Amino acid sequence: MGYVFDLGSVLNGKYLDWFLIGLATTLALTMAAWCLAMAMGIILTLVRMIPFPPLGWFVALYVEYHRNVPLLVQIFVWYFGVPSLLPRPARQWINAHHGEFLLAAIALGLAAAAYVAEDIRSGIRSIPKAQYESARSIGFGYLGAMGYVVLPQALRIAVPPLINQTLLLFKNTSLAMAIGVGELTYRTREVESYTFKTFEAFAVATAIYLAISFGIMALGSWSGHRLKLETR
Amino acid sequence: MKLFSVLGLTAVLASGLSGTAQADQLADIKARGKLICGTLGTAEPFSFQHPQTRQIVGYDVDICQKVADALGVALELKGIAVEARIPELLQGRVDILAANLGYTPERAQQIDFSHSYFVSQQKLLTTKDSGITTLEGLAGKKVTAIKGSSSEQGVRRLIPTAETVTFQDTSSAFLALAQDKVDAFCGSELILVKLAKQSKVPMLVIEKSLFVEPWGLGLRKGEAAFKDQVNGVLGKLASSGELDTIFGKWLGEGTAFNIKRDYKVEEIKS
Structure with a gap:
């Protein structure tokens, strides 16, 4: 009884639909979490730059929590833990409006924000302090020096690591399967448990994940060339 | 395409191995x-x-x-x-x-x-607060089961209007029910009776079996x-x-x- 590798058996009818729904959910979850991660990452960076030590400690604590606690645990905390602290009507509203998607996006986004904040901070730190001081000495204010001199260079430097974070975020969305979000990995497991075509189901999922990851990497390398500053 | 040929090769190897084991x-x-x-x-x-x-x-x-x-x-x-x-x-x-x-x-x-x-009698567990006491009451509701279990497939087959949400293990599925994230949990009667007994949230097992397995x-x-x-x-x-x-x-x-x-x-x- 040889094993017949038959991709067609999982790429038709409802199974194909499941893959497509899963892919759409994975992409939507990636987008939602990415927007949150960028917004929160920039906010964290700005807060850290305020010269008031307790704020810096807060950001450091935030970053350490999100980098050191396993992401799956963070997802469980958001899904099972946080809603139980909310009043009952809020809980019911979340449960009735696909709370698992919302809470997974928050968990993934906030965790990625910690890395984004670190990447932007490294970008800023890579610009010699002399440039900031020179800008100040020729009459720029704090905002002017940051806005015209430091940040345009710092963000360019931060782009490649940020693309990298996007790639990680995209792949991490598969963890949302554990709380019942119907993303690509969840749907793949479903196709597998219905058809028992383990190789085929995961071959399809692997091809999809690879194609999108390559897309993100290509974007990264294109933007890397595009944004490179001519230096002498 | 190379990927597929590699996977295909793996599949052939795997079947070759089990083929020898299947001699007797x-x-x-x-x-x-x-x-x-x-x-x-x-x-x-x-x-x-x-x-x-x-x-x-x-x-x-x-x-x-x-x-x-x-x-x-x-x-x-x-x-x-x-x-x-x-x-x-x-x-x-x-x-x-x-x-x-x-x-x-x-x-x-x-x-x-x-x-x-x-x-095994496959039954459904619900919270008392939900007010659901019959299988008919589950139409259009969210029903959980263990991922890959026959209970999951039974729910899809017998309550087609229900939305299934699956979890990796009993404890996650139970917690989701206790927190009202789903309306019912389909599983073997034995597991459900024990969960209902241990639960702090009042729960009941719907009398009628969804199916016998x-x-x-x-x-x-x-x-x-x-x-x-x-x-x-x-x-x-x-x-x-x-x-x-x-x-x-x-x-x-x-x-x-x-x-x-x-x-x-x-x-x-x-």
Whole structure:
């Protein structure tokens, strides 16, 4: 009884639909979490730059929590833990409006924000302090020096690591399967448990994940060339 | 395309390996001197860790032990996850499955089932607050089940309007129900009765069964000698009364489940 590798058996009818729904959910979850991660990452960076030590400690604590606690645990905390602290009507509203998607996006986004904040901070730190001081000495204010001199260079430097974070975020969305979000990995497991075509189901999922990851990497390398500053 | 050829090659290799093992499994097991039985290890009272001895014990384990005894070989237990049951068997990592394996026509296309050694009532657990007391009340609601289980497929088949949300394990599915994230939890009556008893949130098991599910031991296809031997052991256990003893020990009077054996050991018909 040889094993017949038959991709067609999982790429038709409802199974194909499941893959497509899963892919759409994975992409939507990636987008939602990415927007949150960028917004929160920039906010964290700005807060850290305020010269008031307790704020810096807060950001450091935030970053350490999100980098050191396993992401799956963070997802469980958001899904099972946080809603139980909310009043009952809020809980019911979340449960009735696909709370698992919302809470997974928050968990993934906030965790990625910690890395984004670190990447932007490294970008800023890579610009010699002399440039900031020179800008100040020729009459720029704090905002002017940051806005015209430091940040345009710092963000360019931060782009490649940020693309990298996007790639990680995209792949991490598969963890949302554990709380019942119907993303690509969840749907793949479903196709597998219905058809028992383990190789085929995961071959399809692997091809999809690879194609999108390559897309993100290509974007990264294109933007890397595009944004490179001519230096002498 | 290269990816597919690599995967295809893996598949061919895997089937080649299991192909040699399938020459005569019964002879292989006897030559090896041990029967490798795939069991869940997380499903009281069928297969679970004894709190004191830390050994995996239970109804499934005892049945496997009897099969091993009849073959005159030692028993080796291998813990497996619910969704890995059939792949583990097909890839030859275990000889036999005693793992809450309910009969479904889809599964019967992949593996052979022994005669039924247990029959499970698949029921639904809801919270008392939800006000749902009948199966009809579940139309359009969210129903959870363990990922890859026959309960999940049963819900899709029998309550097509319900939305299924699956979790990796019983505890996550139960927590989701307790927190009102889903409206009902479909599973074996035994598990649900125990959960309802332990729950702090008041819960009830809907009286009517969603479906009845005979469980068989899982075997690879095309192993007639091994299958006959296993069915012979099960038949002997039933006629000698040993099955009643084993059943009583794990599920009968004096246990948390307190049920009577009301099924026969017989061929499972779809």
